[in-house]
Amino acid sequence: MDYLLTEEQIMIRDLARQIAKEKIRPVAAQYDVEGTFPWDIVKVLSDSDLFGIYIEEKYGGTGGGSMDLVIATEELSKACGGISLALAATALGTYPIILFGSDEQKQKYLPDIAKGKKLAAFALTEAGAGSDAAAVATTAAKKGDHYVLNGTKQWITNGGEAEVYTVVASVDRSKGARGAATFIVEKGTEGFEFGKKEDKMGIRASATRELVFTDCKIPKENLLGKEGMGFIVAMKTFDQSRPGVASQALGIAQGALDLTVGYVKERRQFGKSISSFQGVQFMLADMATEIEAARALIYACARMIDAGVxxxxxxxxxxxxxxxxxxxxxxxxxxxxxxxxxxMRDYPIEKYMRDAKITQIYEGTNQIQRGIIANALLKEKAA
Amino acid sequence: MNIIVCIKQVPDTTDVRIDPETNTLIRSGVASIINPFDMYAIEEAIRLKEKFGGRVTVLTMGPPQAEEALREAVSLGADEVILVSDRAFAGSDTWATSYTLSRSIHKIGDYDLVICGKQAIDGDTAQVGPGISSHLDIPQITYVKKIEEVNLGPENKHMRAERMTEEGYEIIESPMPCLITVVKEINEPRLPSLKGKMRAKKAEIKKWEAKDLDLDPDLIGLNGSPTKVVKIFTPPPRKKGQILEGDAAEISQKLVGLLKNEVI
Incomplete structure (x- = not known):
């Protein structure tokens, strides 16, 4: 299907496709086994300017938006849904600054992120606060010209590798969701340590780690927006980032189908290629149909976001x-x-299945997403 | 350090076929790419520029569509690109081509180094680089796999490079300006950047025709080409070998018999 991409988006697609094919595909299996962070690929992505595609030109990006990020994430995920996260999770960590940061905060952080010199990460989840995001137990106490952070964040993508963290903490636990705030915390700040690195089923090239804050002092200038806005920052960030996760899923599915079409043409049983069997053909056709439907949905959504809806x-x-x-x-x-x-792990296809699973779980489980959809539906009807 | 890189646009031989009737390449429908060895030349030029400053000018002689190859060079970091193109150049062999390119380099003027890929994957002659250095009367180092040292003067401007040979390598020092041809061992070419691609789209391509260059008309194009192609053919495929079986004594006897009866 022709989605009438702009010239710039076509350049992004072609470039990301080339990187996926030439640089990521040859190393994807190795990173999956070793579970190490793909710094060599991050270097390729930063040299190619892909870290700046959703960031304004005045902050060093190329001035694109959600659509540009979706296109790049899809292409990179075709080769590896874990490696593509270095970019996608950095975008997730950066959106709070883009959406709620002051000009000073943007000037300070966005240019290095756009250049790929620094990765970012978003930290909301805790042991007792996942889907129930309002139950955040990490606290931020205001003391004079700084805040003091205490608590532990869990399962943070890019954790330990990123330099810039946007962290949701509670400034007043008695207020629940209304007592939350979002802060920018830099790696290396005293009292900010990294905990356990998780051993995961899939997306193993992506780092997932605990962030531990112990009397971690951060300047009050690092507050994003206002006190009490933490929950809104998180929700607005997710509104922006969901097409990104969706495009990661889309790329994983497309990458798997591409390999499968190649395989069924080669595999012979009963004296002929299994691609000649209608049962196999119907499965291929259904997969292609669903992938295309997802793509159309994601692109429409990303364009809506970019249009400012x-x-x-x-x-x-x-x-x-x-x-x-x-x-x-x-x-x-x-x-x-x-x-x-x-x-068998000798074949590349099972990795796609393992990588796909997380997309139903993180950045809001699909059950939470259905809750959001249903809530909106019911509200629309009431209005 | 001002560097001139000479490149050639070639058909992507990974999907090229030979017409069995005419024994020539079937070019229609085949994508054109920058000659792969020239990608190493561009990369080396960009690395030297990043280290020493200066400008990288990429030059190609070819039909108008070679502009595409030059845009790709811009996306990789070339500062200036020049297309030398004229009907008068049609039919040039390596001699006429290297003469025409040398005149173009002469026109560009101020340069410290000329870099070429070791050869083009379509003609495979490896003659144009050395030809240019002869026409320019500057030293050459062919098959360079590593640049060890560059001294930009002001006095004793020179470079030292490792030149690949079949047995190993030689270390050669040459005054500058000079010309080098590079092999694929020299570096790993980078991918284009997005900003580079955007710049490439808008880049101005300088176009030079025969009249823009100070040329001897007898030395260009088909007339200036001493090479005459008499016949092009695909060599016959090698016959299948024969595997002799048995113990050593039997095999050697069979072999001697075969050699006697069929070969000698």
Whole structure:
């Protein structure tokens, strides 16, 4: 399908596609086994300017938006859904600054992020606060010209590797969600340490780690927006970032299907290529159809965000749910078409299935997304 | 340090086929790329510029569509690109081509180094680089796999490079300006950057025709080319070998018999 991309978006697509093919594909399996952070690929991505595609030109980016990020994430995820996260999770950590940062904060942090000199990460989840984001127990106490952070964040993507963290903490626990605030915390700040690095089922090239704050003093200038806005910052950030997760899922599904089409043409049983069997053909056709539907949905949503539409929660949740459920289904079917070989780690396809699973879980589980969609539906009806 | 890189646009041979009737390349529908060895030349020039400053000018002689190759060079970091193109150059062999390029380099003027890929993957002659250095009357180091040292003077401007040979390598020192041709061992070419691609789109391509260059008309194009192509053919495929079986004594006997009866 032709989505009538702009010239610049076509350049981004072609460049990301080339990087995926020439640089990521050859090393994806190795990073999956070792679970180390792909700094060599991060260097390629930063040299190619891809870290700046969603950042304004005056802060060193190329001035694109959600659509540009979606296109790049999709292409990179075709080769590895873990490595692509170095970019996508940096965007997630940067959106709070883009959306709520002052000009000084943007001047200070965005140029290095746009150049790929610094990665970013977003820290909301805790052991007791995941889907229930308002239950954040990390505290930020104001003392004179600084805040003191205490608490532990869990499962933070890019944790330990990123330099810039946007952290949601409570300035007044008695107020629940209304007592939260978001802060910029730099790696190396005293009292800010990294805890356990997680051993994961998929996206193993991506770092997932605990952030531990012990009397961590940060200047009050690092508050994003105002006290009490922490929950809003998080929700608005997710509204922006959901098409990103969705495009990660889309890329994983497309990458798996591409490999599968190649495989079924080669694999012979009963004296002929298994691609000649209608049962196999129908599966391929269904997968291609669902992938295309997800792509159309994600692109429409990203373009809506870039056009400045205010209420995007429902639509971005729809895109995220549809694309991630689709990716799980498609990658499972791809393994099925590879048969016994598909279950073996010598073949690249099972990795796609493992990588796909997380997209149904993080940045709001698909159950939470359905809650957002249903809430919006019911509210629309009441109005 | 001002560097001139000479490149050639070639058909992407990974998907090129030979017409069995005419024995020539079937070029229609085949994508054009920058000659892969020239990618190493561009990369080395950009690295030297990053280290020593100066300008990188990329030069190509070819049909108008070679502009595409020059835009790619801009996306990789070239400061200036020049397309030397004229019907009068049609049919140039390596002699006429290197003469025309040398006149173009002469016109560019101020340069410290000329870099070429070791050869083009379509013609495979490896003659144009050395030809340019002869026409310019500057020293050359071919098959460079590493630049060890560059001394930009003001006195005793020179460079030292490792030149690949079949057995190993030689270290050669040359005064500058000079010309080098590079092999793929010299570096790993970078990918273009997004900002580079955007710059490439808008880049101005300088176009020089025969009249813009101070040329001897007898030395260009088909007339200026001493090479005459008599015939092009695909060599016949090698015959399948024969595997002899048995123990050593039997095999050697069979072999001697075969050699006697069929070869000698």
């Amino acid at each position: 205010k209420k995007v929660s429902k639509d971005s949740a729809i895109a995220k749910v549809f694309a991630s459920d689709m990716a799980m289904k498609v990658t499972t079917d791809c393994v099925q078409l590879f048969g016994g070989y598909g279950y």
